[in-house]
Amino acid sequence: MTKEIAKKLFSILFLSIFLLKMVISVAPLIISHFDKQAVNAVIMQLEIENNAKSNDAKESAVKEYFTINTF
Known part of the structure; x- marks a missing residue:
């Protein structure tokens, strides 16, 4: 070398x-700076993306999960 x-x-x-x-x-x-709600939202979004049956963007819609505290 x-x-x-x-x-x-x-x-x-x-x-x-x-x-x-x-x-x-x-x-x-x-x-x-990460709060529990943000972490839960990220985890739920990853679960939705991983459990999508097809790769079509129309069928696998993006869903947001709100807790009672956000309203």
Whole structure:
């Protein structure tokens, strides 16, 4: 392995580890803004998309789930 390839490889490795550590350190700040209703809405939407019988957009309509607290 030449020195240039080794330098590029190790610099990419270092930067990826550094960026991953930064994302992990910021994750609690982002996650604290998710409320239970938003998480439930995302889960229900994923279930609708995964349980759709066909790929036709007309047949698999987008549904929104509201809780009593939103009204």
